[in-house]
Amino acid sequence: MDHKRLLLPGFLSPELCKELIFIHKSCGVVGYRPHVLSTTLSHLVATNSAALIMPFIALRERVKEAVEEFFGCEFELFVEFTGLISWRRGANIGWHSDDNRDYLRQRHFSAVCYLNTYEQDFHGGLFHFQDGEPATVVPTMGTVLIYSANKENVHCVNEVTDGERITLALWFTRNSTHDEDKKLLDQLVNVMARIPVERGKLSVSLQEELRVQNAGISSQPSQGQEGSEVNLEDQPSPGNQNENLVTTNTVTKTPLHSCFVPLPASTNMYWVSESKVELKLGQDVGDGGASGNTSLEDDQGYYICVERLASLGFQCIEQLDVSDSTPDKPVKLRYQQQDIAYEFSNILHALQVVQFHEWRGSFPAYLQNMQDIKCDELNIVKRQRTSEYTNTCAPHHGRSPNLSSHKGTLETMITSWENHMSILWLELSQMLPAWRSIGALFSR
């Protein structure tokens, strides 16, 4: 039997891999099997994070071209599925081919893009082919593995024993009725139509201004940016006038803000069950759906967003009510026992902002600032009232440093995320008419 497969090391730049990891860590939900989380493009669109599909577009195109060239089927393929998948401790998949279910028969070719590296970011999780060469694929950041989805390429993934193994999985089909682009376009058109700011209201000059401001911001992520917000005061959008500028604590929210503040999906999609789930290995192949979801009642587990925030040192000031089916409530965070004054629109908004700064590496600067505030304040307090030293550190007690006094830092933290999102959002809204007319998602 022929085992047609291709390994392309360095196909993705480290920068793109990290950006995709940021998206997954900001938006991922429970995946299709235990210990697996996923972020599909349609999930991004459905959770008001449509702008985050932009970094995928050129990559999907490049991978499709590589698959078409290797298998000699130029201009014949459609992307059937695009999803970021992470495999956490305990995740594995037995021998299978990727088309091994009736509802997966349309999958003709597979491409797995490895976004992080074996033995650096996770342990276990090697990929093996049952027959032929290469027998084993070692996941390495930026490598793409391409193979046919049928029985020529039966494979498995060993159990991940530690860390988080993150991939971008793509499937391709010759069958146009399974074209992911058509479904995404329908979804995008619906979502963009509901956006409160009319695209037409964003004049060309304003868009230009935005670009210039953003160009400045992205090159200096850790500095105060006076006047960096998108101020639409002069161009109110109909039906939205009263909401044009909403000040929450120190940070001004603009109409654009409401375009891309994420909307969480239902709670059970973020609930990772830790109770035992019976599974027949080797039969359950990725469908990108949420069939790994389990009910909240009988389970031990954790809420993904809360866990992701906690792993970076953030807690929600008020505990999240996981019995609430839609966690779309304002959230405030605490970092190292200091309450952050800013009110995020919801837990997903908080997570996206935090992950954004983790990705950009701009946290150390902010945290350094926060650390300085803490030390200074504590020193003063310590000198004055030594006996109450511990109390001053405790949440809601004494004068724990209020970060709103460090307006520049906090404001920059929020607005640099907003600016990043607004660039993507504008790109998306500019591309959409062309995508609609062609019926496909493509890059410039």
Ligand SMILES: O=C(O)CCC(=O)C(=O)O
């Ligand atoms: O992540 C990998 O290396 C392969 C995953 C896989 O086999 C699948 O999802 O079907």
Ligand SMILES: [Fe+2]
């Ligand atoms: Fe597979």
